[in-house]
Amino acid sequence: MRYVTPTRSAHRAAPAGGLPLPIRFPARGQHRRRSRRHLRREPLTTHLFTRGLAGLIVLGIVVMLGVLIVADDRRSPAQLASAEVDARIATREVDPAPLRADEVFPAGGTAFGVTRSDLTVDCSLAAGGALRTTLQRYGCSQAVRAALTVPYADYRITAGLLNLPDTTSAMAVGDQVRYLVETGDGSFTDMSGSATGPGTPVLWRTRGHYVMYCVITGPSGELVAPDAPQVAQLAHDILDTHLHDTVLIRRAS
Structure with a gap:
């Protein structure tokens, strides 16, 4: 006697002890369109966040340099090292x-x-x-x-x-x-x-x-x-x- 291993489709279509259930596959291109839309939104948000963070870092560096320059210019004579x-x-x-x-x-x-x-x-x-x-x-x-x-x-x-x-x-x-x-x-x-x-x-x-x-x-x-x-x-x-x-x-x- 030969035994036949059910195919993957058969396993999905006929759960144990039940009637075969219809399998619905997404329409061609539907999953791809959703993925592309999600990918388009995610990189835009990340890009804006990255640019904002970089701008803050640059601004912080500029402010720090300005403070150091002003502090150096405003050093009192007593603060000069001997x-x-x-x-x-x-x-x-x-x-x-x-x-x-x-x-x-x-x-x-x-x-x-x-x-x-x-x-x-x-x-x-x-x-x-x-x-x-x-x-x-x-x-x-x-x-x-x-x-x-x-x-x-x-x-x-x-x-x-x-x-x-x-x-x-x-x-x-x-x-x-x-x-x-x-x-x-x-x-x-x-x-x-x-x-x-x-x-x-x-x-x-x-x-x-x-x-x-x-x-x-x-x-x-x-x-x-x-x-x-x-x-x-x-x-x-x-x-x-x-x-x-x-x-x-x-x-x-």
């Missing part, structure tokens, strides 16, 4: 703009008053004794000086900023100032050009290719004790806060 300041005012080649009197000692300052200021290319006018030849030897090109007053002390104050070729020259001048002041062989002068006597407080700093200094005497030129409390305050206000932080750091920025 190495960055040193690099920007290391030499006249990288910092070629000459000093201006109103840049160094502007009128109307709140911390001190400016009674007189001048700018000279003859730096020897700002010094006496052997310091004059020292400034010439190391190539000082500008001296900006001013006579200042402060509200908390009745002193005659002369402050100045010297323009040297580079950091090495400025530091060498600073070392010479220390030696000459200690030996009495040279020092900075007041605005009249008069030499200051031994023991007169002479304060100085160097930064980049600049030398900052301050000479302090009594209202009539008399000697002021170097350990007077106002002397330390003057060094902070004039040298550290004004000449260094306001003038040089701003110049570096």
Whole structure:
């Protein structure tokens, strides 16, 4: 006896224990049209979503770059790194703009008053004794000086900023100032050009290719004790806060 395996059509058409059921096949092309319509809708939605997401990403990048650029432009001078300041005012080649009197000692300052200021290319006018030849030897090109007053002390104050070729020259001048002041062989002068006597407080700093200094005497030129409390305050206000932080750091920025 032979056994015949039902065909697939027979299995579908005649369930076990039941009457044959009619099988309905989709009309030709019907399933294909539905699939194509579905495929057309799905890629369009995905494409729009992808384009929108890409646009948001690009917008975010543009906004971020704008914020970074503005933040960099708006950096305060105090936010500059010390190495960055040193690099920007290391030499006249990288910092070629000459000093201006109103840049160094502007009128109307709140911390001190400016009674007189001048700018000279003859730096020897700002010094006496052997310091004059020292400034010439190391190539000082500008001296900006001013006579200042402060509200908390009745002193005659002369402050100045010297323009040297580079950091090495400025530091060498600073070392010479220390030696000459200690030996009495040279020092900075007041605005009249008069030499200051031994023991007169002479304060100085160097930064980049600049030398900052301050000479302090009594209202009539008399000697002021170097350990007077106002002397330390003057060094902070004039040298550290004004000449260094306001003038040089701003110049570096």
